[in-house]
Amino acid sequence: MFRWARSAEGLIRRTLGGAEWSQLSDFVSPSFFDVMPARALLRQARELLGNASDRSGFRALVGDLGGALASRGVEVELRAGGEAAEADAHRELDEAGRRARGQRVLEIYFGQLLVHDAAVIDLRLDRFHGGDALAWHPGPYWIRWDASFLDGMRRVYAGFYRDDDALFQEGLEDLGIEAAGESFRSHFGAGDQRSVRFDPKAFQDSFHDVFVRCRDAGTSLHPNFLAIGCYLAALYDHLGALGGSYDVRDAYERVSTDAADVAGRR
Secondary structure, eight states, X not given: OHHHHHHHHHHHHHHHHSTTTGGGGGGSOGGGGGSSOHHHHHHHHHHHHHHHHOHHHHHHHHHHHHHXXXXXXXXXXXXXXXXXXXXXGGXXXXXXXXXXXXXXXXXXXXXXXXXXXXXXXXXXXXXXXOSSSOEEOOOSOEEEOOHHHHXXXXXXXHHHHTTOHHHHHHHHHHHTOGXXXXXXXXXXXSTTSSSBOOOHHHHHHXXXXXXXXXXXXXXXXXXXXXXXXXXXXXXXXHHHHHOSOXXXXXXXXXXXXXGGGSTTOO
């Protein structure tokens, strides 16, 4: 088991340790490897690397997602690849432009989880151009979610934003993280989520707490937590760099059709 764990950790560090993603690798705390089945995690890391090489699959997914997001009212020019923006290009946006971009990126985050069984996880700052008129040119970093994991995430979000505690609990059970329920809830933040600031360090701390609570309860996490962690880390890094606060609840409500987005509700 030790050999498999070391192999998985080494592959993940290489996946996230390059110049492009190095700023997002801190969410993979040592406790992360205590709660992930090593062989399954190794398969997940290999899947992410394999997907990055599957350019035809990436282009097909981008085409599907562009139409699916548009059907939920998410206005973004989505194109596979393309030139990255200058590192500080977002600084040219005024406050209204930064806020418009941040709200749209949140809609993209939620929208992908609700409209498709796969997602492009590259929400990094330099893959976006503009503010209100937004273009997204992600690199080929994508994942096809396990059905049970995706159902669990949808239930958690629907339960939280629709104030349905029973549904929220169902989602936690699907994800196998009942032991970290309060930590996961606190990850969403206090209040009504109408004015949320995004702090990458706070995200790292909250996920670390989830990992620790699961470890202490003897719980193993689903391997898709690696991909959702990358997805969330990129979101927090992007919105943290933009600054300001965002109406997260509104972003979810804009792209959600409520019950239709909660797959297989019990």
